[in-house]
Amino acid sequence: MSKLLVKNAKQVVLICNNGEKFLTKDGMLKLCVIENSSLVIGSDGLIKDIGPASTIDFQYAGVSFDKVIDATGMCVIPGLVDAHTHPVWAGDRVHEFAMKLAGATYMDVHRAGGGIHFTVEHTRAALASTLLASLTGRLGRMQRAGTTLVECKSGYGLELQTELKMLEVIETARRTLPINISSTYCGAHAVPKGKTVAEATTDILKVQLPRLRERMSAGALRVDNIDVFCEQGVFDLSSTRSILQAGLDMGLNINFHGDELHPMNSAQLGAELGALAISHLEEVTDEGIAAMATAKTAAILLPTTAYILRLPQPRARDMLEAGVIVALGSDFNPNAYCCSMPVVMHLACVNMRMSMPEALAAATINAAYALGRSHTHGSLEVNKHGDLLVLNAPRWEHLIYQLGGHQELIRYVVIRGNVVYNNDKTMDF
Numbered sequence: 528m529s530k531l532l533v534k535n536a537k538q539v540v541l542i543c544n545n546g547e548k549f550l551t552k553d554g555m556l557k558l559c560v561i562e563n564s565s566l567v568i569g570s571d572g573l574i575k576d577i578g579p580a581s582t583i584d585f586q587y588a589g590v591s592f593d594k595v596i597d598a599t600g601m602c603v604i605p606g607l608v609d610a611h612t613h614p615v616w617a618g619d620r621v622h623e624f625a626m627k628l629a630g631a632t633y634m635d636v637h638r639a640g641g642g643i644h645f646t647v648e649h650t651r652a653a654l655a656s657t658l659l660a661s662l663t664g665r666l667g668r669m670q671r672a673g674t675t676l677v678e679c680k681s682g683y684g685l686e687l688q689t690e691l692k693m694l695e696v697i698e699t700a701r702r703t704l705p706i707n708i709s710s711t712y713c714g715a716h717a718v719p720k721g722k723t724v725a726e727a728t729t730d731i732l733k734v735q736l737p738r739l740r741e742r743m744s745a746g747a748l749r750v751d752n753i754d755v756f757c758e759q760g761v762f763d764l765s766s767t768r769s770i771l772q773a774g775l776d777m778g779l780n781i782n783f784h785g786d787e788l789h790p791m792n793s794a795q796l797g798a799e800l801g802a803l804a805i806s807h808l809e810e811v812t813d814e815g816i817a818a819m820a821t822a823k824t825a826a827i828l829l830p831t832t833a834y835i836l837r838l839p840q841p842r843a844r845d846m847l848e849a850g851v852i853v854a855l856g857s858d859f860n861p862n863a864y865c866c867s868m869p870v871v872m873h874l875a876c877v878n879m880r881m882s883m884p885e886a887l888a889a890a891t892i893n894a895a896y897a898l899g900r901s902h903t904h905g906s907l908e909v910n911k912h913g914d915l916l917v918l919n920a921p922r923w924e925h926l927i928y929q930l931g932g933h934q935e936l937i938r939y940v941v942i943r944g945n946v947v948y949n950n951d952k953t954m955d956f
């Protein structure tokens with residue numbers, strides 16, 4: 528008994544087919560696409576077979592499937608991977624959007640006690656059940672926009688109890704929802720009001736991380752990554768180093784915010800510590816780019832942030848040419864309210880000058896690499912997870928080309944062989 532047959536697709540975008548853990552340079556331009564093909568997912572939820580429709584028809588003639596999707600005229604691509612989100616919070620910041628449109632910068636709002644501080648106040652006061660309900664809604668939105676693996680950060684507590692509350696909410700979502708989650712401790716997202724950087728760092732090192740380690744050892748929490756906002760007026764390079772090193776010593780992957788508003792040498796620090804990924808990098812230097820390329824530290828670029836805050840665009844072309852592993856994330860948070868990786872890919876192409884194949888590689892295999900999951904996710908290859916999208920379009924590029932069109936292009940979202948979204952509102956165009 529097999530779980531799912533997706534048959535006769537016009538295009539199946541495998542992304543790669545040699546077990547690559549990431550793609551760089553030309554590898555991102557020449558994605559592996561096969562035509563008139565079918566795909567089989569086994570009862571374990573893993574991909575069992577992919578090949579020409581006629582061959583699969585013949586090989587599986589006597590096999591029964593839980594479900595068959597006729598993808599005639601449609602395309603199949605891997606589920607999208609969103610490598611950077613802040614989806615657990617209470618209290619929206621629509622009022623700050625108005626301030627920013629009127630000219631306030633991100634740090635103006637932050638210094639005035641808004642921004643992350645505003646969200647911290649509301650998130651500390653919120654019940655875990657309220658946070659879980661809003662997280663569930665947000666992850667559902669992301670899933671309907673094609674995301675099947677998402678990184679979720681804490682970071683609106685800045686003290687032990689609320690950071691744990693957020694991580695527990697993420698853990699509950701991980702255990703109960705179909706979407707795959709990579710969980711990130713981001714207790715160093717801002718310096719809490721009333722504390723110095725040194726005091727906040729000591730609290731993280733001596734109070735928060737030891738408790739986190741206990742909860743992880745007891746099997747109550749799974750946390751995958753450690754994050755710090757390394758920025759002027761937030762955590763400097765030396766406090767960032769000590770927090771990231773402590774996380775690494777606990778077995779967490781380093782994946783942090785760096786070189787966003789000022790050049791901080793975050794890229795060089797991340798490369799030195801063996802970071803799996805660094806996000807933002809709007810202000811990265813040439814030396815930082817070279818260090819990341821050598822260390823195979825992925826750059827998670829966030830086109831929505833630069834767009835909303837009217838920042839200089841991250842230097843995607845320089846990074847791609849230097850051989851950096853470029854990934855993408857939505858940066859969903861109360862500042863950048865975007866749940867859609869297709870919109871993110873569109874912005875990456877138009878504003879950061881990435882090509883459509885580069886953007887898709889960055890939102891699949893490379894984003895999975897940034898989360899340490901590219902051995903199981905990020906491409907359609909035998910024995911990887913059966914996470915895929917069926918698009919009601921004759922070419923996969925429509926998903927990027929049609930700005931905001933994903934709501935009508937994505938026909939099915941499949942996670943581990945189960946249809947988690949069946950959209951009968953797709954329309955021919």
Ligand SMILES: N=CN[C@@H](CCC(=O)O)C(=O)O
Pocket residue numbers: 613642643646756784787832858860861862863
């Ligand atoms: N830059 C720091 N953190 C977030 C914003 C979080 C917030 O403003 O609430 C980001 O990645 O864009």
Ligand SMILES: [Zn+2]
Pocket residue numbers: 611612613784858860
């Ligand atoms: Zn962020």
